[in-house]
Amino acid sequence: xxxxxxxxxxxxxxLAEAREAMERDEVPIGAVIVxxxxxxxxxxxxxxxxxxxxxxxxxxxxxxxxxxxxxxxYLQNCxxxxxxxxxxxxxxxxxxxxxxxxxxxxxxxxxxxxxxTSRSPFHPRATVTSGVLGDECAELMRTFFKSKR
Amino acid sequence: xxxxxxxxxxxxxxLAEAREAMERDEVPIGAVIVxxxxxxxxxxxxxxxxxxxxxxxxxxxxxxxxxxxxxxxYLQNCxxxxxxxxxxxxxxxxxxxxxxxxxxxxxxxxxxxxxxTSRSPFHPRATVTSGVLGDECAELMRTFFKSKR
Numbered sequence: 001x002x003x004x005x006x007x008x009x010x011x012x013x014x015l016a017e018a019r020e021a022m023e024r025d026e027v028p029i030g031a032v033i034v035x036x037x038x039x040x041x042x043x044x045x046x047x048x049x050x051x052x053x054x055x056x057x058x059x060x061x062x063x064x065x066x067x068x069x070x071x072x073x074y075l076q077n078c079x080x081x082x083x084x085x086x087x088x089x090x091x092x093x094x095x096x097x098x099x100x101x102x103x104x105x106x107x108x109x110x111x112x113x114x115x116x117t118s119r120s121p122f123h124p125r126a127t128v129t130s131g132v133l134g135d136e137c138a139e140l141m142r143t144f145f146k147s148k149r
Numbered sequence: 150x151x152x153x154x155x156x157x158x159x160x161x162x163x164l165a166e167a168r169e170a171m172e173r174d175e176v177p178i179g180a181v182i183v184x185x186x187x188x189x190x191x192x193x194x195x196x197x198x199x200x201x202x203x204x205x206x207x208x209x210x211x212x213x214x215x216x217x218x219x220x221x222x223y224l225q226n227c228x229x230x231x232x233x234x235x236x237x238x239x240x241x242x243x244x245x246x247x248x249x250x251x252x253x254x255x256x257x258x259x260x261x262x263x264x265x266t267s268r269s270p271f272h273p274r275a276t277v278t279s280g281v282l283g284d285e286c287a288e289l290m291r292t293f294f295k296s297k298r
Contacts, residue, residue: 052222053213054245055204064202073201088270089245092238096203118267121237 021045031058042066085112105137170194191215234261254286
């Protein structure tokens with residue numbers, strides 16, 4: 001499998017998480033964390049309404065799950081897949097967890113970390129790939145917010 | 150009581166939290182959240198080692214506690230006191246929680262949100278006060294890291 005194919009495969013899993021959020025009437029964002037060997041070690045979706053907790057974003061759920069699975073708090077060499085560009089809070093957490101690679105689908109012009117930061121919030125050696133299944137990820141968000149108007 | 154006196158009073162509570170962290174061999178940072186009527190509705194200290202969770206910063210603990218006490222996730226008009234300048238993750242969370250005022254003690258040149266951000270991560274109407282008991286807050290950090298060398 002090429003990296004492009006494997007990125008799409010894991011982004012589809014993150015999209016499935018996002019759809020679970022949608023079904024619970026949560027902002028439809030999902031995340032998956034993959035180990036260097038290609039194992040899914042954490043997944044999650046946005047639960048801010050259900051938990052009445054502003055920090056219950058998909059990435060935070062997935063990072064906590066992965067850290068618990070590994071029994072340690074650092075996720076070096078792991079890849080985080082998330083359907084939408086991380087916010088500042090999540091970007092900061094991704095940095096603290098030392099996640100090695102960040103792959104996101106749709107850009108978030110308003111709340112995404114890139115509109116706030118003047119330098120990378122991630123680990124110095126971390127790489128970022130954007131736009132993987134971006135249209136599909138963005139469409140899910142549009143559908144959700146249209147239903148709220 | 151003047152605002153200056155009340156700021157020092159609540160920062161002393163945050164410092165007491167920071168000392169609890171120190172006793173548990175955690176980075177000594179503490180936080181307190183105060184309601185508009187001057188009631189402490191959340192407090193916490195850094196627990197990243199004990200919980201093996203990179204996101205278990207003092208501010209995150211205090212915000213979660215305050216949201217649980219209020220039964221809602223927004224903390225508008227509340228003030229957050231924290232002994233050290235918030236990191237990017239915490240600054241993002243403070244923004245999501247819509248906290249009205251942020252008061253911190255010591256600056257954090259390396260990990261503080263100001264060195265990463267090009268615009269305020271907080272609610273548009275939020276105000277920030279820095280340097281309250283700053284020397285005392287910084288001294289606690291210096292003592293901790295000196296003991297680690």
